Amino acid sequence: MSELSPISVAFLVFPNVTQLDLTGPAQVLSRLGNTTVDLVWKTKDPVPTDAGFALLPTRTFAETQSADILCVPGGFGTMEVIQDEEVLNWVRKVGADASWVTSVCTGSIVLGAAGLLKGYRATTHWASHDQLAFFGAEPVKQRVVFDRNRVTGGGVTSGIDFGLALAAKIRGEDHARFIQLSIEYDPQPPFESGSPEKADPATLERYWGLVNRSAPGRADKVKAIAKRLGF
Template identity: 45%
Template sequence: MKNTIDRRALMGLAALAAAAPAFAQDASDAHRRVMTSSDPTLPDPNAPKVAMLIYPKMVAIDLIGPLSVFTVARWNIQLIWKDKAPLATDVGVSIAANTTFAESYADPDILFVPGGLMGTIACMQDPAVIDFVASRGARAKWVASDCTGSLILGAAGLLEGYDATSHWAVADLLPLLGARHVDKRVVRDRNRFTAGGATAGIDLGLVLVAALDGEETSRRDQLILEYAPEPPFHNGTPAEAGPERVAAMRKRRVWMDQQARLATEAARRKLNPG
């Protein structure tokens, strides 16, 4: 037996060697798909793509509420900011983006913006943020916000002619940005979803999951999160709190709310320069 390899055999071995990395990659991808589909803790690659803006001084629960719902639903989530440095939130817990503006989904299924009044005001005055929100919002299938995040959507021109809501203290500013204020915890108008203050983000998340994945999926998520609120007081809205408590709260917020009004008026002038 000759201890040689003819040219045809040598060429065949070379082709196999050249194809091996591709075969290995295909096998790796297939394994990853199998693991992802069978592991309920990992995102489903076929699930909606969610672009969630984060920013300095945001209210953490505005993000964490819907983020928890979307994570339980196994959606694909990007936390997006200009860079990936940790950002301070209202409770002193920092959150870092995992995706930059440049790296983010070009056409997300959902664009979501949280609130946090002073951070919101800064975003409304930041052309890079407004340009990003406007561009992604124009291409997203669904556009959503919690709390004062709706002011950012409005400043980006995404609520013109839509019903919307926001935190009760600044919801009256929405008409300045072309929206119609509706006093509800979650407001849906076509493909726009907006929610009231802070904790309403959980409700928003469940409403979005029901709209995209069906009511049973949303019910499952609600059960997993054991979301069955029983507040110790009926004081979570101006109507429940009563005029005296609302007046006292507004007195403490005068400077902040004035800054929000100034930012909103500036945004309106940019949207309607004539």
């Protein structure tokens, strides 16, 4: 694969990230060939995730001034991130020149807060979908949304579909099919409960109950933050 053009992928990592938002597409994109994958944060200290273990940044913001692909994952930690000018400035800076400005799950709320989705069609985790509009984006109900060089995925596991779709754009469909075979991506979910349309009402109610207990008034808070940021 030595004839392939080099590609650098920079994932933002941050405390309380939903780690699969990042590790899913990282697995796919690491197989683009001639590719470096970095996890980037303020320092190289371990960053706690939502799943009981930490991720270790490979580079700091200061060390990473550009990337071919910028990818921002989501999770409850995004609430802190969109109030952190140091992080937003780094996302703005790298996003300004990246070939692909991307996100998985509520990472698109971070792209939005950095001003990178104004006037773009985008998606996010189904439970945060309406919040994209606070930042001037047009929410679209699709698992993966391409709009010019912005690519956004829905909740968590959409990152694998996103990674394969982006791989096809960058290296061609044959290479994406090769990656899909290598990771045996022939999903067979044991239940039909992966979207609010498919889940039964009790499951949906339970989910909103958890959100409202663990992050009460979240949408209103995001709206207020968007306002403070000038949207």
